[in-house]
Amino acid sequence: MGKYVIKRIIGIIPLLVVVSFIVFLFIHLIPGDPARLIAGKEATVKEIQAIRHELHLDEPIFQQYLIYMDGLLHGDFGESIKSHIPVMHLIGERMLPSIELSLLSMGWALVFGILIGVLSAVFKNRWPDYGGMVTAVSGISLPNFWLGLVMIQLFSVQLGWLPTGGADSWKGYIMPSIALGAGIMAMIARFTRSSLVQTLKEDFIRTGRSRGLSSMTIVFGHALKSSLIPVVTVAGLQFGFLLGGSVVVETVFSFPGMGRLLIDSIQLRDYPVVQAELLLFSFEFILVNLVVDLLYGFLNPKISYET
């Protein structure tokens, strides 16, 4: 097990390096001279020159990458072109609400997704199954921004129960987390169902029945564990969906998170902020999947008992 953990952790290091390099290249891939972009339209040639030197844009590209990485390791993501506030500072105040929102969404999606999936599998081809799967396929097909707008219309405009946006109180988290988690809940429900249905067809389930175990013992004592192990992996992959969705949902609800900052920055062409956001989002995703991998290894005796 220890070897497995070390192997996984070492395994993501090259990925982190490559991803950071690609994100670093981002600013060079944008058409035009980055120094000119940063300096603004009215800048003189001299000003541009100064910025180029200040940002080390006159150095060889590999050198620039090392400088960039050095900055990253010290928590320096550069500074915003528009507001000239350090990017770290801009993102820092947006990070917490975003993380809270994603954990909240993931949490309810997991709980309800697994619940619906288990019910559907246990009552396969009966009405709880049909109900669960109609909910799930709808959940996958719902555009999250539309779900958000419909909820705003209903709960904020018509009924006035919840605020239309912001993260000032817990009430501000309710609708965004529903809009964000709906699709993930649906995916997890479908996957849990199919995994559990598959497990219930295994030979060892028949062995269990032949020993006189009740259906409850068989489903919850035998089948659930082995069918939830792959759900862990799927939940990890869904996290990417969640990060992407947060950009859209945060925009709908004017939620002060990282996602909305990204869209705002793109519209303002504030590239250093965009760059930092892309890096943080992808690192977050990689790390979540690392945790998921480790969890998978821990739950699966075939891995955890080897070595």
Add this chain to the structure above:
Amino acid sequence: MAEIVTKTDYMPKSRGKLRSFCAAFIHKKTAVASFFFFCLLIILALIGPSIVPYNPQTPDYNHVLQGPSWLHLAGTDEYGRDVFSRLIVGTRLSLGVGISSVLLGAVAGTILGLISGYFGKWVDKTIMRICDVFFAFPDILLAIGIIAILGPGLQNVVIAVAIFNIPSFARVVRGKTLEVKEMLFIEATRSIGATKSRIIFKHVFPETFSTIIVYLTMNLGTAILAAASLSFLGLGASPSSSDWGAMLSMSRDYMGTAFHLVFFPGLIIFLTVLSLNIMGDGLRDVLDPKSKD
């Protein structure tokens, strides 16, 4: 245990592949209904502009922001344009973006996946490592990053969505190829002296084909959603176009007063994606029964 019956030594009646596929698919009533709905959308995309009741671009300032009525089934927008007509005309745009981006991604991804899965070794390692890098960026964020570089616009949405589809197709096709490659009949074909290219194109690819079709259908839904999201964020279709996502984006300003402007474009996106997902489920059950529940 159903094997007890199927494994017995008997010969089922001879039946054509296509016929048995159709017979099995017909049993999935919802899938068939979705299939017809999707066909309707395709027809609308093809002939929509010539059958709409109103010109989708002509403003009518006498009927601004009207709710749904018999005259205007889905109401009118802030310029008095008929929303129903705009939705129908927008079908071509919204479906077109989804279909072209998924097809692009599917073709490139399938080729990469086949190569990777069949040749293995360093070829496989290289392709899969590159895919891993793409997977490190969550789908929509990758698209947003690409659009940030290329600039907003429908064409760039197609490129961005195609790019995030490539690695996922590559991975799925590779997985299936590896599975097929281990099958005994592939080894049997090698043992009669068949060349690698013959094995890939005549034997492995047809086996992976049904998986690709199912995955294509499902991803088409996702792609339409992604393109709509990007247009909604103002990164895709120009706000004045009749793209569904763009229409939604524009109508946000009229939330309180004209909710139908938000409701109908979203509804049509939802129904389109729903029909694709149901169709995909049906196809999977029929074509790829092993991956079924």
Add this chain to the structure above:
Amino acid sequence: MAANNLLEVKNIKKYFPLSKGWFSAKGHVKAVDQVSFSIQRGETFSLVGESGCGKSTLGRLINGLIKSDDGEIIFKGKNLTGANEKAWRSYRKPMQMIFQDPYASLSPRMKIKDILDEPLKIHHPELSKETRKTMVQEILDVCGIDAYHLDKYAHEFSGGQRQRIGIARALILKPELIIADEPVSALDVSIQAQVLNLLKELQENYQLTYLFISHDLSVVEHISDKIAVMYLGNIVEISPAEDIFSRPKHPYTQALLSAVPIPNPKVKRERIMLKGEIPNAANPPKGCKFHSRCPHAMDICKTVEPQLKKVEGQMVACHLY
């Protein structure tokens, strides 16, 4: 060696690495370890052994489906060792295979006529479509399948019929050697007898040489001229079929024979019950690999690996002799 040898295998070796890790390979499974034997034209040479003894790997090595790590394969006087994939493709024409699972060894998407036509297309592209069609019909007839089945798919046939189609596919290229990997073990008894009889008939009519791989000693006895018994990647005994059943030499052969249940309740035998199970092939016992289960194990068995040597016309790798 005798000029009559169709196939000669010398010291062939195949080690499969165990899960290639980040740091190092965890070791090797010695699937086939220094195996040598030769097959004469027209005979049936059988490889028997329990699962994991390397018999199927050996069959695939000879056909080039798996590349050997070391040793030589000499077929019709030609050394095939080290040939590239392209050369192997032409070597395979006179050396065809029949596989164990008739359900999995035929392509599910091809009609029978296309399955049988494929080898011809590959090796005889000069033949016309008509000629190929006649050849396909002829071979089906020989293998006992009616020609009106030509347009059917494999899944429409029963197991026995599918195995006949598999045999037809191997036979259509007029091979000299057929490597049959457990060709009847997936079939029911009554069908198994049909297929075994067919294989025998074909051998007589077409002067075929068989390398017959099986775990079933009673089937092997019935069909073979010579039998090699494998244990953990080694051949422990090679004997003419009559001898191996009347006077098995190697203790493993003796145990294997006595373990086979005999369908006659009147026959009561003293059974040699082996201790334990086959050791892990990644970490086989030192010396003679069988010593950990052998009822006659001596001190020397634990240290020195015995080599095949001639004992009364049989080849045995055992320190007892």
Add this chain to the structure above:
Amino acid sequence: MYDLLNVKGLKTAFKNNNQRVSVVNGVDFGINKGEIVGIVGESGCGKSVTSLSIMRLLHDTTGDIQDGKVTFKGENLLDLSERSMRKIRGKEIAMIFQEPMTSLNPVMKIGKQLMQGIILHLKYSKEKAKKHAIDTLKSVGIPRAEDIMNEYPHQLSGGMRQRVMIAIAMSCEPELLIADEPTTALDVTIQAQILELMKRLQSDRGTAILMITHDLGVVAEVCDRVIVMYAGRVVEEASVDELFESPRHPYTKDLIESVPKIGERKSRLYSIPGHVPNPNQMPNGCKFAPRCQHAMEICFNKEPELTSEEKRKHRCWLYQQNNVGREQNLGSK
């Protein structure tokens, strides 16, 4: 009547493409206490479905029992509620399966899987159950029983797993053990060990065993009495010695004849022509008639009954009505 289990007129059908196909059609047989009875037949003959029907384990299949009676110690199992049936399963009748690799829960320790049944049926405390579990493992010849309790199935070899399966089955001292092809997936030397173990358990504990197999060799080695099945029907029943010495039904004869036997090298094996009929295209009359060498006109029109003759039974027109075989038998009485 047999004193442990009586199966009468058992009929089980499977639903296949909205069609009901009888896989087991009117099966009659019985088992006495402490007896080893074999059911032998080729794939698709309905032998496995018969065993699952007795245990009422067709849950996850499209199959269900249409008709018949399964009387175990005087009680018809088919009339019992699911709840009472659960008290029979594992306690009175236990079962082992063909695939030891997949028949154990891969993510649960051996000890827990073993103790679950003991606690459920014998109502032992945890400590007592654990002790009993270890004893049972030892009794089936598992070395390091204490360690194995804490291991997962993938850490064991195939033969060991089948021993664990037997331990689980025997842990509650059932009166009947149904073994569905218990050695088919194992190598011959391991098969010999497992068969030896089963014979020992039977003689030590007096457990009756219903052995389901396709292998006539296994039948000859372990069974006292044999039931031969073909196309969902019992075609012959006899003591093991009688069956191999003088098989009555042509199918039994042919089956024995077509097995290659060690020490009897022949240039040609006897083989039965044709193949087993498709369950939804059964021939009229005797199901074996199209493949039978002795088929008469009546065989194609009317299905023979299972008839008793002294201690054996067969389903064949050759021995019925004014047939020679029957007259000879009557004469000898």
